[in-house]
Amino acid sequence: MNNWPDIIGIPLWVWIFGLPLSLALLAAVRPIWVTDHLKPIWSILDRTYTVAGYLAAFFMCIILLITIGQMGSRWLGITFEGSTEFAGYAMAATSFFALAHALSHGSHIRVSVFLNLNNWTKYWLNVFALALSAIVATYFARFAVKTNKMSAMLNDRTQGQDQIPDYVAQFLQLLGTAPDKWGALMDKATGEMIYTPMWVPQLTMSIGTILLAICLWDHLIRLVATKTSQIKQEVLE
Numbered sequence: 212m213n214n215w216p217d218i219i220g221i222p223l224w225v226w227i228f229g230l231p232l233s234l235a236l237l238a239a240v241r242p243i244w245v246t247d248h249l250k251p252i253w254s255i256l257d258r259t260y261t262v263a264g265y266l267a268a269f270f271m272c273i274i275l276l277i278t279i280g281q282m283g284s285r286w287l288g289i290t291f292e293g294s295t296e297f298a299g300y301a302m303a304a305t306s307f308f309a310l311a312h313a314l315s316h317g318s319h320i321r322v323s324v325f326l327n328l329n330n331w332t333k334y335w336l337n338v339f340a341l342a343l344s345a346i347v348a349t350y351f352a353r354f355a356v357k358t359n360k361m362s363a364m365l366n367d368r369t370q371g372q373d374q375i376p377d378y379v380a381q382f383l384q385l386l387g388t389a390p391d392k393w394g395a396l397m398d399k400a401t402g403e404m405i406y407t408p409m410w411v412p413q414l415t416m417s418i419g420t421i422l423l424a425i426c427l428w429d430h431l432i433r434l435v436a437t438k439t440s441q442i443k444q445e446v447l448e
Contacts, residue, residue: 227349231428235342238436245436256429257315263422264312270304270415277301293373293407300373300412307419311426317442337440338431345427352420359417362410374404380411 215223238245277298284291313319321340326333378400385393433441 235432235435238432242436260311260315260426263308267305267309270301273301274298293371296369296371296373303412304415307415310419311422314426337434341427341431341434345431348424348427352424355417355420359410359413362413367409369407373407375407377401377403377405380408383411
């Protein structure tokens with residue numbers, strides 16, 4: 212597979228690196244114009260990060276329920292097949308869905324010793340850190356998606372005992388399929404239990420890293436446009 216395929220005749224790297232960098236440069240030149248036009252989008256993105264945080268909390272609860280189920284199955288002498296694998300998938304989902312929400316709320320570890328020197332140093336160090344982090348996160352997201360595609364191409368399946376209904380995998384495939392093919396795709400669903408295709412739990416990694424990359428570019432553009440970091444650390448009393 213080509214690492215950087217063309218989209219509408221433009222290489223993918225231009226879309227995922229050039230476009231957000233251009234917006235950041237535009238924010239430096241026309242901060243008021245960018246702020247006025249991007250405020251509605253910023254509001255939508257903030258809600259998206261919040262939803263991702265709720266999803267992370269949901270999968271954390273799933274881990275708790277699986278743990279309780281494991282305890283109960285041992286007491287009753289019942290085999291809970293695939294529980295370890297499903298708990299691992301839920302843990303991965305919790306970690307990746309929480310990334311963007313945690314960043315927006317200042318929960319990521321930051322070394323702030325140099326940020327406290329003066330406002331000029333604080334601003335430019337934040338710009339540098341966000342820009343570098345956004346580039347790295349974008350690479351991570353790109354190859355996370357590529358890993359998803361490769362796993363689906365190879366029909367890679369779990370090596371554990373976990374199984375899911377076939378229609379779940381078919382339904383999730385709709386996310387990457389044209390609407391005119393949805394009917395034919397769902398007709399293939401049999402309802403039988405199949406060993407989990409690896410691309411299914413890997414979806415959470417791809418979605419989480421994409422959200423993190425978007426969040427980093429988002430906060431870089433906000434910082435350049437407003438000259439103030441929008442990453443606010445929550446203070447618990």
